[in-house]
Amino acid sequence: xxxxxxxxxxxxxxxxxxxxxxxxxxxxxxxxxxxxxxxxxxxxxxxxxxxxxxxxxxxxxxxxxxxxxxxxxxxxxxxxxxxxxxxxxxxxxxxxxxxxxxxxxxxxxxxxxxxxxxxx
Numbered sequence: 001x002x003x004x005x006x007x008x009x010x011x012x013x014x015x016x017x018x019x020x021x022x023x024x025x026x027x028x029x030x031x032x033x034x035x036x037x038x039x040x041x042x043x044x045x046x047x048x049x050x051x052x053x054x055x056x057x058x059x060x061x062x063x064x065x066x067x068x069x070x071x072x073x074x075x076x077x078x079x080x081x082x083x084x085x086x087x088x089x090x091x092x093x094x095x096x097x098x099x100x101x102x103x104x105x106x107x108x109x110x111x112x113x114x115x116x117x118x119x120x
Contacts, residue, residue: 004048006039007067010055011107014038017052020106023084025050025069059108062093067111074101074115081113 011017018038021027027040027050036054041047050067071077078101082088089110091102099118104110 006049006051007065008051008053009067009105009107009109010057011052011109012055013107014052014054017105017107020085021050021052024081024086024105059104060110063110066109068100068114069111070114070116072116074113074117078103078113086111 009017014033014035014037018029018033018040021040022029025040026043028043030039030041030049033039033052038052040050040052042049069077078088081103085106086103089102089104094100094102099115100112102110102112
């Protein structure tokens with residue numbers, strides 16, 4: 001049997017991306033990172049890790065893979081993440097009555113904040 005251990009994202013500035021995601025997710029470095037690589041894990045126990053590796057690849061406007069962050073206080077979380085350095089993405093693909101907001105991290109990687117209270 002296998003399970004997801006870490007999700008890996010590219011970053012041109014690993015230190016900047018590390019600072020953002022540590023604050024955004026309340027994660028910490030599993031061991032000291034380098035300028036090229038870091039593995040972040042939840043501060044308070046087990047969970048899926050987030051690895052950040054130096055990349056020179058361009059950010060995908062419509063990524064094939066992205067993170068969904070779940071929250072029952074979506075609006076407050078979006079504002080908190082924007083204050084940490086995320087930006088709102090002008091997303092033209094929202095369906096009617098969308099339960100998600102598309103943001104980009106400090107590296108331009110897209111992610112969504114999902115409203116877990118949406119629809120009931």
